[in-house]
Amino acid sequence: MDFELQHKDGASQARAGLVTTDHGTIETPIFMPVGTVGSVKGIHVKDLEEQVGAAIILGNTYHLYLRPGLEVLKEAGGLHRFNGWSRPILTDSGGFQVFSLSHRRKLKEEGAEFQSHIDGSRHFFSPEGVVDIQRVIGADIIMAFDECPPGDSDYTYAKQSMELTHRWLKRGIDRFDSTEGVYGYRQTFFPIVQGAGYPDLRRQSADYVASFGRDGNAIxxxxxxxxxxxxxxxxxxxxxxxxxxxxxxxxxxxxxxxxLEAIDRGVDMFDCVMPTRNGRNGMLFTSQGIINIRNEKWKHDFLPVDADAPCALDAVYSKAYLRHLFIAGEMLGPQLASIHNLSFYLWLVKEARRNIIAGSFRPWKEKMVKQLATRL
Known part of the structure; x- marks a missing residue:
C-alpha cells in the first residue's frame, strides 16, 4: 500500500491524501461502510458503488472466520470474489468481537480462547493465527490482533492490556513479514494504538506502534x-x-x-455501523441535522431527505414516502435509509476533503458541527 499526503489545512491538523492499493485508490479523509459478514447489511454491491460511492469497505475477521469459514473463502478466491466487491477491503482482526464476549472467552498470553456466539463451539485466536486468517480472507489492509479494554478501565488494567497488545503486535508483525498473500496481490498490516483514556499510556503505545514503520496505523x-x-x-x-x-x-x-472533530485532529480513515444500524431504525443523518423519519411531521413532506447533500435516491423518494415505508413495515424503508445515510457519510468526508484543499476546513467544520447535532 502507498500513501501520498497531498494537502494539510493551515488552521488545523486536517489532511487530504491518497491511499493506493492493488484494488484501487482511496481519497482521504474516507469513511468505510461496515460489511461485517461479507455484506453491508441490506445493500447490493452495485448500490454501494453507484449510489453510495464507497471506495473501500470493511469486513470482520471474527464473523467471516465462523461463517462462511476459511475453506469456503479460499475456494472462492477470497472475499473480493466471494461477494463481488472489486475495490479495496479492510478487515479488522476480530479482537473487539472476541473481547466483547466477556462471558465466552478466556484471555492468556498465547491468545484468546472463545466460544462462538452461533453454536457455542470453542475456538482460539492468536496474533499469528489472525494474520493467517486475514491472508485467506484476502483484505488489502489487515489489522493487528489487540485487546480492546472497556472505556472505564482502571489504570492497572489498561496498562496490562496495552502491554499484552504490544507483545501480540510484535508476534503479528513477525508472522506477516514472514508470509505472503494467498491471491497474488499486495496486502498491508496496520498496528493499533491502545491505552484507554490515559495520556501517558497512549503516548507509550503510539511510540511503540510508530517504531515499526508500517504503511499505516490505527487508533x-x-x-x-x-x-x-x-x-x-x-x-x-x-x-x-x-x-x-x-x-x-x-x-x-x-x-x-x-x-469531523477527528479529521480536525489529523485522522484520515473511519468506519462505524451507525449509518446502517441507525438507518434501519428510521434515523436519518442530513446536512441540517438528524431526522426520525417515523415522526408524524414528515407525513406530508414531499421534499427530498436532504437537498444540500443529495443522495442519488433522494431525487426519487421523498420524506413522506420513506416514512410511509417505515410505518407500513416495508423492507425497502430500512434499505433506502441505509443507502441515504452511507451516501451522506461519504458526502461529508468528501466535503471535508474539498474544504481542506481549499483552505476553508476549520470555518466549514464549525458551521457543520452545529447543524449536524440538531434534531429536526
Whole structure:
C-alpha cells in the first residue's frame, strides 16, 4: 500500500491524501461502510458503488472466520470474489468481537480462547493465527490482533492490556513479514494504538506502534464508553506521535460530528455501523441535522431527505414516502435509509476533503458541527 499526503489545512491538523492499493485508490479523509459478514447489511454491491460511492469497505475477521469459514473463502478466491466487491477491503482482526464476549472467552498470553456466539463451539485466536486468517480472507489492509479494554478501565488494567497488545503486535508483525498473500496481490498490516483514556499510556503505545514503520496505523479502544472530550484528547495525544506521512485510522467512530472533530485532529480513515444500524431504525443523518423519519411531521413532506447533500435516491423518494415505508413495515424503508445515510457519510468526508484543499476546513467544520447535532 502507498500513501501520498497531498494537502494539510493551515488552521488545523486536517489532511487530504491518497491511499493506493492493488484494488484501487482511496481519497482521504474516507469513511468505510461496515460489511461485517461479507455484506453491508441490506445493500447490493452495485448500490454501494453507484449510489453510495464507497471506495473501500470493511469486513470482520471474527464473523467471516465462523461463517462462511476459511475453506469456503479460499475456494472462492477470497472475499473480493466471494461477494463481488472489486475495490479495496479492510478487515479488522476480530479482537473487539472476541473481547466483547466477556462471558465466552478466556484471555492468556498465547491468545484468546472463545466460544462462538452461533453454536457455542470453542475456538482460539492468536496474533499469528489472525494474520493467517486475514491472508485467506484476502483484505488489502489487515489489522493487528489487540485487546480492546472497556472505556472505564482502571489504570492497572489498561496498562496490562496495552502491554499484552504490544507483545501480540510484535508476534503479528513477525508472522506477516514472514508470509505472503494467498491471491497474488499486495496486502498491508496496520498496528493499533491502545491505552484507554490515559495520556501517558497512549503516548507509550503510539511510540511503540510508530517504531515499526508500517504503511499505516490505527487508533483503537475509543468510543467504547468514555466521554467524547476524552476521546478527542486521546486522538490529539496519539497524533502528536504517529508519523504524518502515514494514514491514521480511527476504529469504530462514529457520529458525523465525531468524524469531523477527528479529521480536525489529523485522522484520515473511519468506519462505524451507525449509518446502517441507525438507518434501519428510521434515523436519518442530513446536512441540517438528524431526522426520525417515523415522526408524524414528515407525513406530508414531499421534499427530498436532504437537498444540500443529495443522495442519488433522494431525487426519487421523498420524506413522506420513506416514512410511509417505515410505518407500513416495508423492507425497502430500512434499505433506502441505509443507502441515504452511507451516501451522506461519504458526502461529508468528501466535503471535508474539498474544504481542506481549499483552505476553508476549520470555518466549514464549525458551521457543520452545529447543524449536524440538531434534531429536526
Amino acid at each position: 483503537g479502544g475509543l468510543a467504547v464508553g468514555e466521554p467524547e472530550e476524552v476521546m478527542y484528547e486521546m486522538i490529539e495525544v496519539v497524533n502528536e506521535i504517529l508519523p504524518v506521512d502515514k494514514p491514521r485510522y480511527l476504529m469504530g467512530v462514529g457520529t458525523p460530528v465525531n468524524i
